Amino acid sequence: MNRDEEAGYRRLLRRGAGAGDDDEDVLSARLTTLGLATRTPSGVLHPVAPARAVEGLIENQLARLREQLEQAVQNDGIVDSLLKEREAATIRTVTADAPAVQQIVGMEAVRAVIDELTFFTRTENLTTNPTGLLTPESVAFSRPLDFRVLRRGVRMRTLMASPALDDPTTLGYLRELSAMGAEIRISYQPLERMIICDRTAALTPMDSADTSKGALLTREPGLVSTLVALFERMWGAAKQLPAPDSALPSEIERKILQTLYTADKDESGARDLGISVRTYRKHVAVLMTRLGATNRFQAAVLAREHGWL
Template sequence: MTQPTLRFLGVGAREEAAYRRLLRDGVTAPGRAVADVRAQTADQLVELGIATRAHTGALRPVPPARAVERLIERRLDRLRGELEDAAEAEGIVDSLRAEREAATAAPSVPPQAPTVRRIEGMAAVRAVIDELTFFARTESLTTNPKGIITPESAGHSRPVDLRVLRRGVRMRTLMAAPALDDPSTLAYLRELAAKGAEIRISHLPLERMIICDRAAALTPIDPADTAKGALLTREPGLVATLVTLFERMWATAQELPTRDDEAPTEIERRILRTLCTAEKDESGARELGISVRTYRKHIASLMTRLHAANRFQAALLARERGWC
C-alpha cells in the first residue's frame, strides 16, 4: 500500500523525508543539526511550522496532529490571500459600494460626506472594521482597554488580522494588563505576534480606538458601553490627535512576554511533577483536583511550550529549566 504524503499540503519530498526522520529520532543533537538535515531544508521545516529550532541549533519535530493543522492553516491563508487579491484587482468592493451609495444619493445634489459618522450596533461596527482593514495598506493601530479577547471575538478577528499581516501592513496592538492572566487571550496574541504583529501590554488606562493608515479612526460612542456603537472619523486633525494619543500609550507599555520566557504557574508546576509520578491522566487529574480534560489541556500546552515531542521529554526539559 502506498504511503500517504504531505505533498497536497505543500510539503516537498525532501522536507517530508526530513520531518519523518525527525519524528523517528525525536530531536537532532546540537552538533548534528546541519549534518543530518541540510541547512536549507531545516529552514524550510521551521518556515512550514512543522519543526522548531532550539537555541542550541537542534531541530525538534512539531507533533503530527499540530503539524498537519499548521500546514492546513498555511494553505488556507494562501488561498484566502489569492482570493482577496483577486477581489481587490477586480474592484468588486468599490463596485458594490457604488451600488449602495447610488441607492441613497439624492438625484440632483450629491450629498457631502460627513467627517464623523455614527455607527450603531456591534454588527454594523464589525462591518466597518472589516472594510477599514480590507483597504489598510501601511498601518493598523488598535487598543483593547479590557485586555480580554473572548474565543468568539478571536474567531471573528482572526481572518481579518491575518489578512492585514499577510499584506505586510504594520499591526500594533495595545492590550490592558488583564491579558497576561487570560490564557486564551495570550494564546491569540502570541499567534498574531508569530505572524509579525507588534503587541504591548499597558498597566495604565487605555482609550479604545482603531486607526488605519493614519487616515481613518474608530472610537466608541460610549467608552463605558462599546455595544452602543462607534464613531468613524476621517477628519485629518482628529485622526492625528488620536494617533498622538496612541503613540503616548504605546511608549509607556511593555513588550508582550514570550511564552518560553515565562515561569510556569503553580498549577503547571504541579502538573509537571505528576508527569513523573502519576501512571495515568485520571490519577494525575484526581491528585490535583481538576478534570481529566483540563489536565490534558495543560499537558498539551506545556509540551508545545517546551518544544517536547513526548511527555517524558517534557518532564526532562522542565527539570532542566528548574520548573519542577
C-alpha cells in the same frame, strides 16, 4: 509535498523513529519544515501523526493560496480602484454637508465596519483595548482580520491594558500577533478605546462604558489626527509586551530556523510560513542576536547545537 518527501515520510512512519542517514539530511530537514517530522535535541527524527501531518499540509497550502490570491488582487489594482471609488463618494458626501462623524449602531454593524476598514488598510493599523481582556469569541472574530492585515505587511500597533498579562486567552493571542509581526505594548495607565486605519479613518465607541451600543466613525482629517496624537502619547507611556519566560524558541521561530536550511531567499521562507517578508526578516534578526550568530548559516548551525531543531 513532492514524491520524494512523501516517500521519506512513509519510510519514517514504517520505522517509527531514527537518527537519519547523512545522505538524507536535506530530506529530513524538509520533512521537519513541512511539519511531517520533528527532531529531538539528541537528533532522533520522529514522524508526526498522519492526521496532524495532513492537517498541517492543508493549512500550509491554504496559506500559500491565500497569499497568491491577495497578491493577484494587489497586482490587478482592484483595491486601489475601489479606494478611488470610495474617495469620490466621500468627496460628494462632504460637499453635501454630511456630518463629520457617522453613528454605527449595534455590534453587528460595528463589526462590519471594522471588517471593511481593515480590508482597505494598506500601511498602518492602530488599536487600543482599555479592559485588556479578550473573550474567545472576540479572538475568533479578530484573528482572520488581524492576520489578513499582517500578511500584507501592514504595520500593526496594539495597546492593551495591564490585565492582559494575567488572562491566558488574551496573552496567548497577543503572543500569536507578536509572532506574526505585530507590535504590542502594555499600558498601566487608563486608555481610550479606538481603531485608526491608515491615519485616515477612526472608530471610537458611542459610550465608553457600554461599547455594545455602537461606535462613531470619522474620516474628518482634523479629528483623525487628534486621535492619532492621543494614541501616540498613550503608546509612548506604555511598556513592551514581556517576552515569554522560556528561553526556547517559539513554534514560529523554530520554523524560521528550519527555513534557513531550505529556503534560498527570504521571500521563499516567508512564503512557506505564510508571513510577510518584513516579519520574517525581523524574526531572523532577533534569532541571530539570541544565538550570537554573525550570519544565517551560523544561526542554523547554532540552533541545532542548542537543541532548538
